[in-house]
Amino acid sequence: MPQASPVRKRYAARLPTEQRREQLLQAAQTIALERGFHAVSVDGVAKACGVTRPVVYGLFDDRSALLAGLLDRAEHRAMAELAVLFPSVPGPDDDVDPDELLVAGIRGYLTAVAGDPDTWRVILVPPEGAPPEMAERVNGQRRVLLRHLRGLLDWGLARRGGPGLDPDLFARAVFTLAEGAARLLLEDPDRWQVEPFIDFCRTTLQALQPVRA
Amino acid sequence: MPQASPVRKRYAARLPTEQRREQLLQAAQTIALERGFHAVSVDGVAKACGVTRPVVYGLFDDRSALLAGLLDRAEHRAMAELAVLFPSVPGPDDDVDPDELLVAGIRGYLTAVAGDPDTWRVILVPPEGAPPEMAERVNGQRRVLLRHLRGLLDWGLARRGGPGLDPDLFARAVFTLAEGAARLLLEDPDRWQVEPFIDFCRTTLQALQPVRA
DNA sequence: CTCCTTTGCTACACAGGTGTAGCAACACAG
DNA sequence: CTGTGTTGCTACACCTGTGTAGCAAAGGAG
Numbered sequence: 001m002p003q004a005s006p007v008r009k010r011y012a013a014r015l016p017t018e019q020r021r022e023q024l025l026q027a028a029q030t031i032a033l034e035r036g037f038h039a040v041s042v043d044g045v046a047k048a049c050g051v052t053r054p055v056v057y058g059l060f061d062d063r064s065a066l067l068a069g070l071l072d073r074a075e076h077r078a079m080a081e082l083a084v085l086f087p088s089v090p091g092p093d094d095d096v097d098p099d100e101l102l103v104a105g106i107r108g109y110l111t112a113v114a115g116d117p118d119t120w121r122v123i124l125v126p127p128e129g130a131p132p133e134m135a136e137r138v139n140g141q142r143r144v145l146l147r148h149l150r151g152l153l154d155w156g157l158a159r160r161g162g163p164g165l166d167p168d169l170f171a172r173a174v175f176t177l178a179e180g181a182a183r184l185l186l187e188d189p190d191r192w193q194v195e196p197f198i199d200f201c202r203t204t205l206q207a208l209q210p211v212r213a
Numbered sequence: 214m215p216q217a218s219p220v221r222k223r224y225a226a227r228l229p230t231e232q233r234r235e236q237l238l239q240a241a242q243t244i245a246l247e248r249g250f251h252a253v254s255v256d257g258v259a260k261a262c263g264v265t266r267p268v269v270y271g272l273f274d275d276r277s278a279l280l281a282g283l284l285d286r287a288e289h290r291a292m293a294e295l296a297v298l299f300p301s302v303p304g305p306d307d308d309v310d311p312d313e314l315l316v317a318g319i320r321g322y323l324t325a326v327a328g329d330p331d332t333w334r335v336i337l338v339p340p341e342g343a344p345p346e347m348a349e350r351v352n353g354q355r356r357v358l359l360r361h362l363r364g365l366l367d368w369g370l371a372r373r374g375g376p377g378l379d380p381d382l383f384a385r386a387v388f389t390l391a392e393g394a395a396r397l398l399l400e401d402p403d404r405w406q407v408e409p410f411i412d413f414c415r416t417t418l419q420a421l422q423p424v425r426a
Numbered sequence: 427c428t429c430c431t432t433t434g435c436t437a438c439a440c441a442g443g444t445g446t447a448g449c450a451a452c453a454c455a456g
Numbered sequence: 457c458t459g460t461g462t463t464g465c466t467a468c469a470c471c472t473g474t475g476t477a478g479c480a481a482a483g484g485a486g
Contacts, residue, residue: 011451014463038251041443052465057445126338163420169413172397173390180389200382207376208420224481227433256473265435270475 012050021059021069023049028070033121037130040067064131071134074122075141081112082145089151098156099205105152106178106201110194113182121186124179146175161210177201225263234272234282236262241283246334250343253280277344284347287335288354294325295358302364311369312418318365319391319414323407326395334399337392359388374423390414 015023027048031040042063046053060066085108090096113120123138150171157167181197228236240261245253255276259266273279298321303309326333336351363384370380394410 008450009465011464014452017463020463036251038249042445043443053444054446054466055464058463063444163416165416166409166413169409172393173413176389176393177386180385180393184385196379196382200379200386203376203378204421207422207424208417211420221480222435224434227482230433233433254473255475266474267436267476268434271433276474 009052017059020049020051020055024056024059024066025070025073028066029074029118029122032070033118033125037067040070042066067130068134071122071130071137074119075137077116077119078112078123079141081116082109085109085112086145086148087152089148089155092155092158098159099202102152102156102174102205103198103202105149106174106181107194107198109178110181110185110197114185114189114194117186117189120182124183124186142175146171149175162208163211165208222265230272233262233264233268237269237272237279238283238286241279242287242331242335245283246331246338250280253283255279280343281347284335284343284350287332288350290329290332291325291336292354294329295322298322298325299361300365302361302368305368305371311372312415315365315369315387315418316411316415319387319394320407320411322391323394323398323410327398327402327407330399330402333395337396337399355388359384362388375421376424378421 024045028040028045031044031048040063042053042056042060045066046056049055056066060069085105087101087105087108090101113124123141126135126138150167153171153174154167156162181192184192185194237258241253241258244257244261253276255266255269255273258279259269262268269279273282298318300314300318300321303314326337336354363380366384366387367380369375394405397405398407
């Protein structure tokens, strides 16, 4: 039986700005992952935090700033993980096995994904509902990574040789497969593990030797 | 200067049911491809056809029926193209080169995609805005295709041998790469052509010989 | 030329979301 | 225990989209 007189809502616990901000972003992310980016509304996020809309508008200019914050957060986290794990291109005289270097890089990537699935879901699931400008930003980061991978592969091919594959397509193929593996890890973490992908990767690389004359 | 008296809207050209239906679906598809599935509104589709909402509701129960119609249409077209082009698994005694069979299949797929890009965009761009049930249907078709591909590869590996790759991961890798190539074709048809992918594919298959003891 | 069916239009009620103005409660310094 | 600033709340105006009821125009059958 509803109250006749309008009862004032019990005040939510007061939080310092930064903490509230983080809480809101976390809630937004949860909604985005459960029901898609287009389902992230200022109202919904506020409710999820037991708070009202003006609180959100106090910390974000508008809905799209909220979404931007969400993407930023995921991007920074993801990039921070990658920066540590991804191998840089060795010099021409370094004594490193190219195949093992690549394998290690891919293992690092997949391990990072498996270790912080929600962050990576934001990156790897194309956020259709988000403003197009953000999809563009994610693609920009993809290009950066792709270029780095390309450098690594070029170095490796120069070092050890390989079949006469178009190097651009080769880099893209490796990239696509790595992202595909990452998506499988995210989709069903119980079924998929990192190591089988690594084995697959190593075996394939072994097969890709220079053509025998 | 706006009319003071409410002018009746000029009647749109009257169309027979089926034709109007097709027109509406086409308009819905265009909107979905330009601005995402979530941006497909009954109102928007009606306007795009120079018509009012009740006309749409006459042909589709509600918004989600409209979306379902759009997906159905793309799915049927895509499957019809594939049914013709995709090779069936040969018997154990057929005299076919496995590599060339696979290459021909992939070429058929990519050619179909390049030849009817809008239809395939609907399939290959995960429609986040669409009801989840539809994403599920597209994934179902993916599974069917994946299973077929798996059959083809198993037959090929039995016939010609290959490196000791996990056959499930191998099938998924081929599938992922083929879809990746298709997405590139859709993304920038001027830059990407079918044949370079085919060359890449053939070269890679040649490298994937049985391990030499 | 008149019916009458088919196709389309106007108008409404409603739902859910955005963004803002102004007030109320809390919590901490003094 | 009393300011006083910060954090949060209520209430409103507005917009866009949904779905429906009932009327108006078109155009072919007779």
